[in-house]
Amino acid sequence: MTNPARELSPQEKTWQVHLRLNEALGLLSGEPRREPMRELISTMLSHRTTHANEEKAYFQMLERFPTWQDVINAPFEELADALSPAKFPGAKAENIQKALRLIEREHPDFSLEFLRDLDVPEALDWLMALPGVGLKTATLVLLFNFQKPVLPVDTHVHRVSQRVGLIGATVTHDKAHQTLLEMLPPEAHVLYNFHRHLLSHGQKICTWRAPKCEQCVLQDLCNYYEEVRSKGIDR
Template sequence: MADAQQQLPPAEKIWQVHIRLNEVFGHLSGHPRRDPMRELISTMLSHRTTHANEEKAYFQMLEKFPTWEEVINAPVDELTEALAPAEFPGAKALNIQKALKIIQVDHPDYNLDFLREMEVETAMDWLMALPGVGLKTATLVLLFNFHKPVFPVDTHVHRISQRVGLIGAKVTHEKAHQILLDLLPKDALVLYNLHRHMLKHGQKICTWRAPKCEVCVLQNLCNYYAEVRSKGIDQ
């Protein structure tokens, strides 16, 4: 028989996920981890790239081209070489240069603080109009730097949400963003903590390969665990 917790409606279940992960990982203040331009460019570099290689690519770029103007004017092959630790460095080099040129037109100081005063939808549209900036990058910048009530869905958030049963098996990352956001209070600090905690839980416990179900605090909420357990192939 399925656990009563596993049968909770999605809105109640996701709140339980928030409470339990908050207890495990601790409440975070939501203080920005890096300035908006750093967040934007680093997240553009992060696509299909490990955090370590994202960081390496970012700092190699700035070591060779210390200002955003120098990045814009860099020969594409040299910028690509600097970004080599990231996946698809050539495409990312072109997108970064194009995005910086657009920002430079109205904001030559490369200060993105104007996004703070924008409505969420307007700010999202502005960011996503930049080459190489998708939904995940835009939501990360707006949540992490400007405390906008959005919910970034990365690979860890998506995987946990599917396994626990918050979204269906065929729901894309893009659709998951709105589905999960609709289940949650429009409180940026709650959204920030849940995103950060789900990411960490996905890295440490609910991994893609061989998830550590036996020590997971979401065990009795989780559809995946119930199905695995019922088949006698419990981790």
């Protein structure tokens, strides 16, 4: 029997996934959870690090070095030690100090509010010129703090999108930002909910190991469920 989901275009399926997860998880307001500098530095710390350890590293850093100027002036070894709960604390300490120096050069008040007035390509270019800031971090800051129509794709969003069949198996994280973005309305509240809901779904249900397909509200839309789990294949 043909899976009805196979008859949907990727764009139609992406919208159905968005609606299904909105219904299951509830619409989020999109209000910023952190001020922009906090979002930027915390996201830099989050690479390959759990949220709990990201938070621990961030607050441990500010406990020892309470201002951004203090962080810039901190002895490298001491800053790296403060960031030790995060993975690769030395590399992150170096990138954070370099990024803060560049920000200070143009904006001595360490405010990122100027990004609100830039168009998306210009804002992305500015952020991604900072050491340690890639496309995921830049899009997350622009969407979460400035309601720009961009779509962050982290490991969870990428995995769920591939399993369900919104993007192909060979689509990279960076390519997925644009591919998924083009299949959704360019509206910040839609993109915010899509990102947050796929992230949550990937953390709690569509996990890397042993996805909980029996609890998934996307079963009838999902290529992975049709091809693997519904046939009892252990993969």
